[in-house]
Amino acid sequence: MLEGKKVVLAYSGGLDTSVCVKWLEQRGAEPYALYLDLGQGEPEVDVKGKALKIGAADAFVRDAKTEFCEEYVAPAIKANALYGGKYPLFTALGRPLIAKKLVEVAREVGATHVAHGSTGKGNDQVRFDVTTASIAPDLTVVAPVRDWNMSRPEEMAYAEEHGIPIPVTKKSPYSVDANLFGRSIEAGPLEDPNHEPTPDVYEMTVAPEEAPDEPRYVELGFEEGLPVSLDGEELGLADLIAETNAIAGAHGVGRIDMIEDRLVGIKSREIYECPAALTIIGAHKELETMTLTKDVLRFKAQVEARYAELTYDGLWFTPLKRALDAFVAETQKTVTGTVRLKLYKGSATVVGRTAPKALYNKELATYDPNSTFDEAAAAGFIALWGLPARQWAGVNGGIEEESPATKP
Ligand code: ARG
Secondary structure, three states: OOOOOEEEEEOOOOHHHHHHHHHHHHOOOEEEEEEEEOOOOOOOOOHHHHHHHHOOOEEEEEEOHHHHHHHHHHHHHHOOOOEOOOEOOHHHHHHHHHHHHHHHHHHHHOOOEEEOOOOOOOOHHHHHHHHHHHHOOOOEEEOHHHHHOOOHHHHHHHHHHOOOOOOOOOOOOOEEEEEOOEEEEEOHHHHOOOOOOOHHHOOOOOOHHHOOOOOEEEEEEEEOOEEEEEOOEEOOHHHHHHHHHHHHHOOOOOEEEEEEEOOOOOEEEEEEEOHHHHHHHHHHHHHHHHHOOHHHHHHHHHHHHHHHHHHHOOOOOOHHHHHHHHHHHHHHHHOOEEEEEEEEOOEEEEEEEEOOOOOOOHHHHOOOOOOOOOHHHHHHHHHHHOHHHHHHHHHHOOOOOOOHHHOO
């Protein structure tokens, strides 16, 4: 069924996707490899040369960092998108972009198929497949790893048999995915949820106990909901994220250890490192508390949870996502200002904020006698606010102090 078909494969240069190239070629397909730079760091090998050597008809290496930041990470920052209230979704944000780029190359070379190296147990397969269906329903998605059911040793044997270079470095027991916005580490000893991650798990962060004894202060400047400067220096989003990763990571900020609910029903144990993501979202949320009304903040919290879920679930290119983006964008018009954070041994604590359109008003809030707040009006307000409670107590004789739930 793949005979003579052009297939564009998301290629990482690693063993899995290298084997995919061969697998496709052996089925008579014409494989094209696409390596995308989402800020995951330099590839260890000459990916283009490697793909061609294995049997790709052509191979492309493209830098998508700016697009990733502007079109995927930026809206997620505005939406404070954290899955399960914790995970900043960097992998989930990268997948729809990779799928979109696969489709782009498919159009360039006239391919009818796209392919990815995801297994059948994770979320990534869903994101690739659903994104492709959403933006290019005429294309067929192939997932060789999901279909072939090869064990690791079988895969190695297959690679050896076909002259595919096997990484000589000592194989890490972990499964890692990384981009500019974070790094995820799964599998191996981490599958025991009671096992504390050992130092070899981490690359972007130092252990909090080994972080400098002196705190580091950083100032993030925001404009309409997005960070635009670091310590007064204006930076594009990609550079700002890269620098914040380095600074916050050096202070042990950004580690997450969580049990996560995958879309396919599995609970999985995940370790994440995302110093910039947590620092920026923490600061952004704080600036919102200064500049948005109570009503907007409360409603937005519901939108944020839904936004995180749909991102996680591969529904990036959907009408709901579009509509929520419009809501979020509307809320961000006044979210401008600076947030000062103290980075210290694993924590990024907001210690100051200023905003030209701050709703915080010191004259109102101050306990000084010259406050502009009308305290006399408070008494009348409370009389009406408490009216239903007073009414109920009058009729029923007051609510008992101990709640039934705490009674023995
Ligand atoms: N659990 C995270 C997610 O679903 C990270 C997945 C990492 N993917 C990978 N192929 N290692 O977004």
